[in-house]
Amino acid sequence: xxxFVLNETSYHGAGAIEAIPEEIKKRKLKKVFVCxxxxxxxxxxxDKVLKVLDGAKIAYSLFTGIQANPTIENVxxxxxxxxxxxxxxxxxxxxxxxxxxxxxxGIIIANPEHADVRSLEGAVNTENxxxxxxxxxxxxxxxxxxxxxxxxxxxxxxxKFVCVDPHDxxxxxxxxxxxxxxxxxxxxASTGMDALTHAIEGYITKGAWELSDMFHLKAIELISRHxxxxxxxxxxxxxxxxxGQYVAGMGFSNVGxxxxxSMAHPLGALYNTPHGVANxxxxxxxxxxxxxxxxxxxxxxxxxxxxxxxxSMSAEEYRKxxxxxxxxxxxxxxxxxxxxxxxxxxxxxxxxxxxxxxACRPGNPKDPxxxxxxALYEELL
Numbered sequence: 299x300x301x302f303v304l305n306e307t308s309y310h311g312a313g314a315i316e317a318i319p320e321e322i323k324k325r326k327l328k329k330v331f332v333c334x335x336x337x338x339x340x341x342x343x344x345d346k347v348l349k350v351l352d353g354a355k356i357a358y359s360l361f362t363g364i365q366a367n368p369t370i371e372n373v374x375x376x377x378x379x380x381x382x383x384x385x386x387x388x389x390x391x392x393x394x395x396x397x398x399x400x401x402x403x404g405i406i407i408a409n410p411e412h413a414d415v416r417s418l419e420g421a422v423n424t425e426n427x428x429x430x431x432x433x434x435x436x437x438x439x440x441x442x443x444x445x446x447x448x449x450x451x452x453x454x455x456x457x458k459f460v461c462v463d464p465h466d467x468x469x470x471x472x473x474x475x476x477x478x479x480x481x482x483x484x485x486x487a488s489t490g491m492d493a494l495t496h497a498i499e500g501y502i503t504k505g506a507w508e509l510s511d512m513f514h515l516k517a518i519e520l521i522s523r524h525x526x527x528x529x530x531x532x533x534x535x536x537x538x539x540x541x542g543q544y545v546a547g548m549g550f551s552n553v554g555x556x557x558x559x560s561m562a563h564p565l566g567a568l569y570n571t572p573h574g575v576a577n578x579x580x581x582x583x584x585x586x587x588x589x590x591x592x593x594x595x596x597x598x599x600x601x602x603x604x605x606x607x608x609x610s611m612s613a614e615e616y617r618k619x620x621x622x623x624x625x626x627x628x629x630x631x632x633x634x635x636x637x638x639x640x641x642x643x644x645x646x647x648x649x650x651x652x653x654x655x656x657a658c659r660p661g662n663p664k665d666p667x668x669x670x671x672x673a674l675y676e677e678l679l
Contacts, residue, residue, distance in 0.1 A: 300507055302552050303446055306469045310541065314474035315347050318432055319354030321470050322387065325430060330358035331385035333376065333400040335392040335436075343436055343480055344391050351389075359383035364392070367451045367458065367566050367573075368399040373415045376403040380429075387430040390468070391477075393489065394440030394573065397433050398448035401466040404428030408465075415450055419459040420657050426465065433468035436477045438528065438539035439489025439574055441496060441547020443471035451567050456648075458563040460657035467551075475533070475540040483529050486539075487631035488574030490525040493543035494624070495558050495577040497521060498585070498599060500550030502592045503661040513549030517542050518602040522627060529631045554661030557653060558584045561671060564652035571640055578633040579640075582625045583677055589617040591664040596620040603627070637678040646672050 309317045322330065330351060334344040339362050351358050359382075363375045376399055380388075390400035402415050408426040412418050433443035442448065446464045451457070481489075494517075500506065501514035524538025561584070562576035589596060597616040601608045603623040608616050629635065641649070650671040653659060659666070666674075 300509070302509060303464045303467055304548060305444055305467060305471045308444065308471040308473065308544070310473045310544070312474060312476045312537070314472050315350050315434060315477065318347065318350055318389065318434075318472060319356055321432060322356055323354070325387070327387040327430060328357065329383060329385040330356060331380045331383055331388045332358050332360045333364070333388055333390045333396050333403065334360065334362055335364055335396050336362040338392055338436060341480060343477065346477060347389065347391050347434055358389070359385060364395050364399050366395055367570060368395045369451045369453050370415055371453070372399050373402040373406070373450060376400075377406050377413070380407055387432070389432045389434065391434045391436060393435065393437035394442045394449070397435070397440070397442035397468075398450065400431055400433070401428065401442070401448040402450060402461070404431050405463060405466050416452065416459070418461040418463065421462045424463055424465045428466050431468040432470040432472060434472045434474065434477060437481060437485060437489040438478055438536070438543045439492040441493065441543050441551070443468055443473065444544055444547040445551035447551060449563065456568050457652050458567045460563070462657065471544070473540050473544050475537045478536055478540060483531070484632065486529045487525070487633060488572050488578065490521060490528060490539055490543070490574070490631065491578035491581070491628055491633055492574035493539070493546050494518065494521045494525070494627070495581050496543075496550045496555065497546040498581065498624070499555040499558055500546065500553055501599065502588060502595050502663050503550075503554045503556055504663060505553035505661060507553070510549040510553045513545050515598060515602050517546035517549065518599060520545065522603040522623070525627060526630055555658040556584070556588070556662035557659055557666055557671065560653040560656035560659040561649070561674065563656050563658070564649045565640060567652070568645060568649065569640055575633060578628050579635070579637055579678060580674075582621050582628070583674055585621045585624065587670070587674060588662065588664050589621075637675065641675060641679060643679065646675055649675060
């Protein structure tokens with residue numbers, strides 16, 4: 299049996315944030331807890347949604363205590379502030395950090411027995427759905443607005459942990475490309491490569507099946523077609539990426555990921571490496587490692603990325619073509635090619651063990667050993 303969980307409702311396109319008040323009012327919600335990245339507040343991106351709430355005379359409280367890789371402390375602070383605000387719903391505005399924090403807060407408010415967010419690691423069957431969340435992404439990458447996952451950093455242990463819970467999915471996703479228009483080139487590139495990693499890992503993960511494959515192949519096609527122009531600041535590229543990353547999220551949220559993510563998470567926890575950058579650097583090398591366990595899927599990845607004449611290629615040729623296409627896209631948008639400026643050799647054992655312990659690792663199409671993980675990191679040094 300396969301399960302698929304998606305948002306109750308999603309809105310797409312420029313100006314979609316105008317639908318937020320109606321969604322709040324029809325649910326008879328009274329007070330909004332706005333959870334947003336402090337930089338988005340500083341640069342007036344959050345204001346776009348706040349003006350919509352003001353115009354509809356909807357009361358709200360603003361919480362900005364969020365780091366780039368949200369921590370247990372951020373979640374605790376969010377829970378406390380939600381209670382003080384006497385809110386009954388959340389509007390999360392930002393990238394994965396804001397939305398992951400909102401998901402953790404929403405789940406804990408509805409399930410106070412999980413006040414320690416560590417208790418939510420892995421696949422946990424919480425009793426109650428999160429308080430209603432309306433998620434408004436400002437980056438085209440994480441797709442946290444449509445997933446049942448969130449990632450929290452445990453600073454004490456220098457690790458990230460993944461929480462998987464159908465109860466945390468936002469009831470409404472508002473994917474408005476205008477909210478992404480101020481993203482700088484570097485962030486557009488890294489979050490875009492994060493989305494491509496979601497699509498490729500979701501397509502080859504052990505849990506993949508026909509329905510998820512449909513989403514992932516379309517996402518690979520959209521991202522490959524639009525990421526370069528999005529980085530160049532073109533509106534059509536931004537719109538294409540807004541859709542592509544969401545479609546990838548529809549798939550991978552329901553079937554899992556692999557060791558690109560399990561290896562990227564400890565890089566973020568230990569070195570604060572941007573998640574999309576870590577994924578982009580790791581993806582081609584891990585794809586090469588996984589190739590023999592993917593059947594004919596790399597042919598379809600290559601085709602979706604625009605490689606010509608894949609049907610006349612041998613398995614070795616189309617697998618190489620798929621990896622080369624990923625490398626070319628990553629290079630074209632300015633992602634570093636290796637981990638030399640990030641990873642310290644003395645940390646390899648810790649990084650590899652963290653990757654082995656990560657919730658994404660079991661979904662990988664090829665079962666790695668710790669030695670395999672160390673070798674993959676070393677290959678990029």
